[in-house]
Amino acid sequence: MNEEIKLYNYRQDVADIDICEFLASIIDKELKGATSKIWHGHPVWFIEDNPIVGYSKQKPGIRLMFWSGADFEEEMLSIVGRKFKDASIFYNNLNEIKNSDLKRCLKKSVEIQWDYKNIVKRKGILERLK
Numbered sequence: 466m467n468e469e470i471k472l473y474n475y476r477q478d479v480a481d482i483d484i485c486e487f488l489a490s491i492i493d494k495e496l497k498g499a500t501s502k503i504w505h506g507h508p509v510w511f512i513e514d515n516p517i518v519g520y521s522k523q524k525p526g527i528r529l530m531f532w533s534g535a536d537f538e539e540e541m542l543s544i545v546g547r548k549f550k551d552a553s554i555f556y557n558n559l560n561e562i563k564n565s566d567l568k569r570c571l572k573k574s575v576e577i578q579w580d581y582k583n584i585v586k587r588k589g590i591l592e593r594l595k
Contacts, residue, residue: 466493467501470508477522483559484527488520491564495571515582515594517574526555529567532581537573541566550579 466489474485485508492510493501499510499517509519520529531537534552535544541563542552556562578594 466490467508469503470501473503473508477527480557481522481527484556484562485520487559487562488527488529488556488567491567492518492571495568496575512575512578513582515578515580517578518571523555526557528553528555531570531574533574533577533579534570536577536579537570539566539570539573542570 470489474482474489477485489501489508492499496510496512496517499512501508501510503509504516504519507519507521510517516532518529518531520527522528530551530553531542533550534542535550537552539552541554543554544552580594
């Protein structure tokens with residue numbers, strides 16, 4: 466696991482450390498070849514410099530966000546806006562995470578991608594990569 470991400474995880478509240486560690490380990494395992502780093506203050510995984518998935522601490526809990534998740538057709542994911550294609554789920558307890566759901570979404574995150582890497586160049590317009 467990326468050392469910066471380990472440090473991020475251990476800086477969380479005691480109740481959230483297990484959630485963060487578990488998410489990071491599953492994401493690392495399922496997204497082979499992806500790179501990870503702390504980006505805009507929280508852990509994010511990239512495929513060819515395109516952000517795919519990340520998590521952060523927010524008031525409702527640990528937010529797991531998929532950049533292209535709005536197109537995953539997963540009821541568990543909440544879609545807030547329509548301009549971008551992100552979707553999220555919040556966790557407050559490790560036992561809320563369903564491995565099969567998480568792995569399915571991670572698989573879809575490889576298969577369904579919007580080009581966030583070039584969003585600034587395209588002045589906010591997203592194009593589908595996969």
